[in-house]
Amino acid sequence: MxxxxxxxxxxxxxxxxxxxxxxxxxxxxxxxxxxxxxxxxxxxxxxxxxxxxxxxxxxxxxxxxxxxxxxxxxxxxxxxxNSTWCYLATQPSGPRGNAGIGVAVCFALALVLVLVNLARHGKLYLPATKRFVPIGRRWQWYWASFVCTTAIIGLFTNIDVDRYRVLELPIVLNVFFWFLMQMGTTAIVWEAVRHWGSWMERQFVDPNPFVLHQTDSRGMFEFWLPLFFYFWLWLNFFLIVPRNWTNIELQRSPQQIVLKAIPTATDGRFKAAGFCLLICWLTIMVSLWHSIRHYEPRNRGWFNRTIGFLGYMPFRFVLLIPLLLALVAYQELVAWRFDLSPLNAKTNLLAMYLGGYAPSLLIVIVQAIDGFCRPNEDKELIRQRRTRGAAIDRELGLVKKPNWWRRVNGDVDDGGMRGQIMRNVREVGGGRPTARHVEAMAERRAADLEAAGANNNSGIEMNTLRRSNSAATSVRTGATAPPPYTTAYGGRSEQRRTEHTMQAVASLLFPNASPSPSIHERGRDLEMSNQQTQRPYTTERSSSTASAASGISTSGPPQQIRSMLDI
Known part of the structure; x- marks a missing residue:
C-alpha cells in the first residue's frame, strides 16, 4: 500500500x-x-x-x-x-518471516567463514610491534562477526512480525538490529581499505624502518582519518537508535499508520542518518586514494591516474565499494519512502531483502573468499625477507650450500635436541652403567693421585696441611726441619688455580719463555731446596733465584712481549 x-x-x-x-x-x-x-x-x-x-x-x-x-x-x-491478549504470537509465519529464515541461514554460514578467517589472519608468526598492532588486521573480521550476529538476530525476529496480530516489540527489534547491521557493514569496508593501506606501509617499512616517518603529513593524515570516519559512523548511530520507538509499533490500523508510523519513519533524523553514511563512504574513497597515492607508483595526467587508480586497487574493493554505496542509497531511500522501508510491517519484501540485506551478505562473502585467497601477513612478510636475503646473497656472490652438504660432511642433526641428547648418552652410556662408569673413573683418578703422593712425599700437593706449634717447627726459630703436616689435602687450591691462570696468561704474552715445570718436577725442586740452607731472616735474597733468572735471560732468546690485542 x-x-x-x-x-x-x-x-x-x-x-x-x-x-x-x-x-x-x-x-x-x-x-x-x-x-x-x-x-x-x-x-x-x-x-x-x-x-x-x-x-x-x-x-x-x-x-x-x-x-x-x-x-x-x-x-x-x-x-x-476466556479472552486472548492481542500482543501474542498467534498467527502463522508469513512470507516476511520465511524469507528471513533463509537469509539468516546464509548469514550463519558466512559467520563460520568469518571466524575461520579471523583465526587464519589473526595468528602471529612475528613479534608484534607498536607501529603495526595485531588488532589492526583483525578489526575487519570483528566487524564481520558483528554484522552476521546482528543480521541473524534481526532476521529471526521477522517471524514474530508476521505472527503478531497487533504489532509490538518484534518490529522494533527487527529494524533496530537492521540499522546496527548497516553500521557494521560500513565499518567492514572501512577497515578493509584502511588495513590494506597499513599493509602496504608495513611492506615499505620492513626493509627500512626509517623510510616512512609517523610524524610527517602522511602519517598524521592516517592518524586523524579514522577518527573522522568513526565520528560520522557514531553520529549515524545516535541519530537512529536513541529515540522513542513506540510510534513504529502503531501500525494496527490505517489511521495509526498515517498519523503515527509514517511521520516517525520519515522524519529528519532518519534522513540525516543516511547522509552520515554517505560521508563515511566518501571517507573510505579518500582513504583508498591516499593509500594508492603514497604506496603505489605515480602516473602523470588525470587519465593515467584514473587508470592507475583502478589498476592498483585490489579487485575486492571493486566489488565492496559499489555494494556499500547501494546500501547507503537504500537507507536514504527508506527515509523518504515508507512503503519500501523495513519499518513497514507490510513492506515490499523484494526491495527490503535486495536493498537492505543482500549488500551486507555479499560484502561479508567477498571478504571471506578474499581472506581464503590471501596468505597470513606475517608469513608473507617472512617470504619477502627470504626473497630479499637470497637477492642480497646473489649480489655478494654467496652461494648457500644444499641440504645434502651437511650430511656428506658428517654434520647431521638427527632429531634436534633429542639427537644431541642421544649422542651424549652414547658417549657415557645410559642408566646404572653410567653411574658405574663415573665411579670407576673417580676411583682411577684417586688411585693415580695417591700413587703420585707416595712417590713425592715432600710434595706439597698431597702432603698434610696441619703445622705444629712447637718451637722446633716454627719459622721464627730458624729450624731447618720442614714442618710436619698431618691433615690431608682435600680439595682444589685457590692459590694453584691462580698460579695456573697466571702461567696461561704468561705463555700468551711471552711465547718464547721456557715451559712451566710439571707437578713432579716442581716437587723435586722443592725437595732439593729443602735440603739447602734455610733462607736467613733478613732482607737478603738467595742467589739461586737470581742466578736461575739470569741464566734464563742470558741463555735463551730475547723475550718478545705480545700485546693483548694480538691475543
Whole structure:
C-alpha cells in the first residue's frame, strides 16, 4: 500500500476501524462473531471494535475477537471471559518471516567463514610491534562477526512480525538490529581499505624502518582519518537508535499508520542518518586514494591516474565499494519512502531483502573468499625477507650450500635436541652403567693421585696441611726441619688455580719463555731446596733465584712481549 493509499484510508474512503459495535437482538445487545455481549457494558468501558484486524480495545486493554479466540462474554467491570491478549504470537509465519529464515541461514554460514578467517589472519608468526598492532588486521573480521550476529538476530525476529496480530516489540527489534547491521557493514569496508593501506606501509617499512616517518603529513593524515570516519559512523548511530520507538509499533490500523508510523519513519533524523553514511563512504574513497597515492607508483595526467587508480586497487574493493554505496542509497531511500522501508510491517519484501540485506551478505562473502585467497601477513612478510636475503646473497656472490652438504660432511642433526641428547648418552652410556662408569673413573683418578703422593712425599700437593706449634717447627726459630703436616689435602687450591691462570696468561704474552715445570718436577725442586740452607731472616735474597733468572735471560732468546690485542 502506497502513501497515497494510506492517506485515503485516513480520510475515510476505506475505513479500517469502526467506533460503533454491531447490533444484536435488542438495544442492549451486541453480536460479535456469533457471541452476544452486553452493549451497555462495552460502551461504558469505551471499547471499540477494529474490523481491520478483528480486535477490540479501549486504549488500555486489547483482545482478539475472531474465532477461535472469541471471548464467551463480558463482565460488568469490563473484563472479557476466556479472552486472548492481542500482543501474542498467534498467527502463522508469513512470507516476511520465511524469507528471513533463509537469509539468516546464509548469514550463519558466512559467520563460520568469518571466524575461520579471523583465526587464519589473526595468528602471529612475528613479534608484534607498536607501529603495526595485531588488532589492526583483525578489526575487519570483528566487524564481520558483528554484522552476521546482528543480521541473524534481526532476521529471526521477522517471524514474530508476521505472527503478531497487533504489532509490538518484534518490529522494533527487527529494524533496530537492521540499522546496527548497516553500521557494521560500513565499518567492514572501512577497515578493509584502511588495513590494506597499513599493509602496504608495513611492506615499505620492513626493509627500512626509517623510510616512512609517523610524524610527517602522511602519517598524521592516517592518524586523524579514522577518527573522522568513526565520528560520522557514531553520529549515524545516535541519530537512529536513541529515540522513542513506540510510534513504529502503531501500525494496527490505517489511521495509526498515517498519523503515527509514517511521520516517525520519515522524519529528519532518519534522513540525516543516511547522509552520515554517505560521508563515511566518501571517507573510505579518500582513504583508498591516499593509500594508492603514497604506496603505489605515480602516473602523470588525470587519465593515467584514473587508470592507475583502478589498476592498483585490489579487485575486492571493486566489488565492496559499489555494494556499500547501494546500501547507503537504500537507507536514504527508506527515509523518504515508507512503503519500501523495513519499518513497514507490510513492506515490499523484494526491495527490503535486495536493498537492505543482500549488500551486507555479499560484502561479508567477498571478504571471506578474499581472506581464503590471501596468505597470513606475517608469513608473507617472512617470504619477502627470504626473497630479499637470497637477492642480497646473489649480489655478494654467496652461494648457500644444499641440504645434502651437511650430511656428506658428517654434520647431521638427527632429531634436534633429542639427537644431541642421544649422542651424549652414547658417549657415557645410559642408566646404572653410567653411574658405574663415573665411579670407576673417580676411583682411577684417586688411585693415580695417591700413587703420585707416595712417590713425592715432600710434595706439597698431597702432603698434610696441619703445622705444629712447637718451637722446633716454627719459622721464627730458624729450624731447618720442614714442618710436619698431618691433615690431608682435600680439595682444589685457590692459590694453584691462580698460579695456573697466571702461567696461561704468561705463555700468551711471552711465547718464547721456557715451559712451566710439571707437578713432579716442581716437587723435586722443592725437595732439593729443602735440603739447602734455610733462607736467613733478613732482607737478603738467595742467589739461586737470581742466578736461575739470569741464566734464563742470558741463555735463551730475547723475550718478545705480545700485546693483548694480538691475543
Amino acid at each position: 502506497s502513501l497515497f493509499d494510506f492517506r485515503e484510508v485516513a480520510s475515510g474512503l476505506a475505513p479500517g476501524a469502526t467506533s460503533g459495535l454491531p447490533s444484536g437482538t435488542n438495544a442492549t445487545d451486541s453480536e460479535i462473531f456469533g457471541v452476544h455481549f452486553n452493549l451497555t457494558t462495552l460502551q461504558h468501558w469505551n471499547y471499540t471494535l477494529y474490523s481491520g484486524n478483528n480486535t477490540i480495545s479501549n486504549g488500555s486493554w486489547c483482545f482478539l475477537m475472531d474465532p477461535p479466540y472469541t471471548p464467551v462474554g463480558v463482565l460488568n467491570n469490563g473484563t472479557f471471559v
